[in-house]
């Protein structure tokens with residue numbers, strides 16, 4: 129069942145959690161695909177509909193096949209499945225314009241932009257600065273993106289204020305996950321990861337977030353034996369969160385997804401995207417992870433790494449700096465966890481539970 133909404137008349141399936149717009153009903157000339165989190169304030173202010181191609185790929189019932197389709201179309205087997213999924217999503221939904229992050233994400237995305245160009249998809253490059261201290265570079269990039277979409281910068285800062293109010297609901301959902309335990313780790317993941325494009329319609333997104341917050345007021349705290357965090361890019365496997373909760377582990381921290389929600393209070397867009405840790409070096413991420421481990425009383429971390437992703441290299445640095453047990457989980461394609469992965473996760477969770485009970489005995 130679909131329902132109309134106040135902004136651009138996008139239709140959505142009725143659901144308590146964020147969902148994707150019904151893509152077939154979108155005005156294709158207003159849709160802009162994004163390959164990673166970018167300043168969507170600019171896209172909204174210019175009157176376009178940002179659609180995160182990662183989201184429409186991973187929510188597709190045929191996500192696994194979309195990876196295979198991309199390989200049939202010539203993308204190599206030994207590159208990350210997210211890139212192949214983004215490619216197939218753009219083709220499947222006839223996306224005509226894409227904003228590609230060419231610095232601050234990965235070189236695969238840069239090459240993907242060139243594939244899009246060769247297939248007559250209009251591309252707009254966006255680059256995060258190499259160092260987060262480079263305010264001038266970031267400011268220039270924001271201006272260039274505003275110019276490319278034909279919107280004045282004043283309107284963009286206005287839009288930031290509007291989206292701050294929308295995102296604050298997700299920050300509350302995140303808080304309830306670790307303070308009151310009334311939001312599951314999976315719900316936390318879905319809400320925070322969806323802030324990358326706010327479902328293409330921030331008005332509907334806000335309505336749903338408010339409704340969700342009302343609905344959790346009546347909930348009792350989730351019973352669990354352990355609080356853990358998931359760091360690294362959002363997992364491609366479909367059942368990690370239900371599996372963790374089935375063995376008594378409550379995920380109270382989703383590192384990168386939380387970053388998509390722009391969790392720090394900022395006054396300007398430059399500051400907001402400077403504080404956002406994902407595009408910069410691992411050390412900014414580590415600072416955030418360490419702070420949240422302490423704040424959220426986390427007993428252990430799952431470091432999710434995507435097969436064939438350069439970010440896997442960060443595992444060594446994370447392990448050296450984080451003074452907690454870390455399980456590195458590597459997945460390739462969409463689909464359920466396999467038996468070996470489940471066994472490793474179970475052993476890790478059991479070890480954490482055992483360690484906790486040992487240390488709590490005086």
Ligand code: SF4
Nearest residue numbers: 208210233234434437
């Ligand atoms: S998972 Fe890694 S390789 Fe894949 S798109 Fe993201 S940053 Fe690039």
